[in-house]
Amino acid sequence: MHGPGRAETLTRVGPAWAATMRLSGPEALHRTAAPLGRGTTPTMRELPMPRTYLHPAGARALTDAGVRVIAVPDAGHNIMLDNPEAFAAATAAALKA
Known part of the structure; x- marks a missing residue:
């Protein structure tokens, strides 16, 4: 660039x-x-391990593939900037799982 x-x-x-x-x-x-x-190969859906995806809204294709999706409220693309407290809580929850 x-x-x-x-x-x-x-x-x-x-x-x-x-x-x-x-x-x-x-x-x-x-x-x-x-x-x-x-894009990536393999995709997140194809990885043979526990996966968690922090997302501002639901992600049905990922949950259907067994990926744990944690919705972060009041956030857009920049989750950690839009709602830092909820991002930290969701990250902590994902790491405990």
């Missing part, structure tokens, strides 16, 4: 998210963002 693409992205994501993105170099951001578009 070099040059004008980086500047445009920082503008689009808004000030709170841009503040965190500025802490990483452009190469690091690119390396973490590019795979998101490709």
Whole structure:
């Protein structure tokens, strides 16, 4: 994410998210963002181990695949920023399971 693409992205994501993105170099951001578009193999649904997913709303396909889903209320994409107390409680509950 070099040059004008980086500047445009920082503008689009808004000030709170841009503040965190500025802490990483452009190469690091690119390396973490590019795979998101490709997805992962295996997917979370296919992993043969206990899994927990913190999510702002239900995720039916994951629960159907045996993934424990913990809804975090009053949160959007940035769960840990939107509702830090509920995020910490959900994380603690997931680690105890």
